[in-house]
Amino acid sequence: MAVARLRQALPLTQRCTYFQTGSLGPTPAPALDEMAQARAELQWRGPAALDLLRKWLQRGETARSGLAALLGVTPDNIAWTVNTSQGIRDVVRGLGWAAGDEILTSDLEHVGTRGLWEGLTQALGVRVRVVAAGATDDGFLERLRRAYSPRTRLLFLSHVSCVNGQRLPIAQAIADARERGVLTAMDGAQAVGQFAVNVAELGADFYIGSAHKWLLGPMGLGYVVVAPSALAQFNPALTPLDPAPDAVPLSAARRAEVGTTDVSLRVGLARTLELLAEVGWDVLEDQMRQVTACLRAGLAELPGVQTLAPLPWLHSSAITSFVVQGWDAARHQALVDELYATERIIIKFQPEFAGIRVSTAGFNTQDDVDHLLTALRPRLP
Ligand SMILES: Cc1ncc(COP(=O)(O)O)c(C=O)c1O
Incomplete structure (x- = not known):
């Protein structure tokens, strides 16, 4: 319920599937007002x-x-x-x-x-x-x-x-x-x-x-x-x-x-x-932990996807990085571009390991993760 209220305050959640809070988090409408x-x-x-x-x-x-x-x-x-x-x-x-x-x-x-x-x-x-x-x-x-x-x-x-x-x-x-x-x-x-x-x-x-x-x-x-x-x-x-x-x-x-x-x-x-604070910092952390776990479980089932440092929550965070085996940097970047152009899914190309980074914030949901996994599946080798 609390997460739904936060999503209401973030109009972008109706327009795109946003996984880039690790770079730039969206600011809630009441704060912008x-x-x-x-x-x-x-x-x-x-x-x-x-x-x-x-x-x-x-x-x-x-x-x-x-x-x-x-x-x-x-x-x-x-x-x-x-x-x-x-x-x-x-x-x-x-x-x-x-x-x-x-x-x-x-x-x-x-x-x-x-x-x-x-x-x-x-x-x-x-x-x-x-x-x-x-x-x-x-x-x-x-x-x-x-x-x-x-x-x-x-x-x-x-x-x-x-x-x-x-x-x-x-x-x-x-x-x-x-x-x-x-x-x-x-x-x-x-x-x-x-x-x-x-x-x-x-x-x-x-x-x-x-x-x-x-x-x-x-x-x-x-x-x-x-x-x-x-x-x-x-x-x-x-x-x-x-x-x-x-x-x-x-x-x-x-x-x-x-x-x-x-x-x-x-x-x-x-x-x-x-x-x-009104939503609750614990509620937000819980949401991040659960949605991140869903994402990692889903990625583990995709062919050729290798997740970096897939550690338990207390040793990791709501950032998940992965590579598609056999793909070079350009191919990963092209996937990031394509998911944005066709699906309005916003993820990050991460140059350090020539792969992809996904940030699952407290406003992200299981539906967001399903959207990403469904969009990834047919595009993988
Ligand atoms: C760990 C870390 N340090 C520093 C920075 C730089 O942050 P800023 O752009 O706010 O200077 C970032 C940005 O992504 C970061 O992830």
């Missing part, structure tokens, strides 16, 4: 009209408090940024690198992050050690432990990989890094909104994500959660800090957010978070 209301009111009655500006800025702040409650932190710990990629750069660039310093990471990171490592290596001589995630948590954790060196300064991991949907054992990895005095930054872009994430309990120094994926928020808003103990290492805007020794440290927001911004994005996220 409130964003439009904020923009219109400010334009019609004065963008700097004090009462209106205050009203919408305050409404925008409820996105910060809503997100903080969802992530188990306080609003002061959250700084807005434009997306995950920028948030990661806000964190990493501020750490003050010397040639030979090392970053420890996995082989399942996002292409944008891999680009950052290349840039850091070129510009500053930082070494990046990439550790294979493999199929078991224990194996991965052991390989990570062996990869530390006296020069390791940062452990960077995706909570959930955008490549194959694998959930990495970040709680233990963070604990291991802390024992060694190594900072930790986690990429939560594919995790938050899929299952409960308590950032304070995880103990990460930095946890970064975007509003526009599984949180179904608007595009153009990302966040960095900064642990109180890591505040001293976070100042991307070079905000002057209070020199008084007993001064309260400036919040993450004060250190990162400068200049004028579009408050309607925060307003949209605030409304979306309220709506998803």
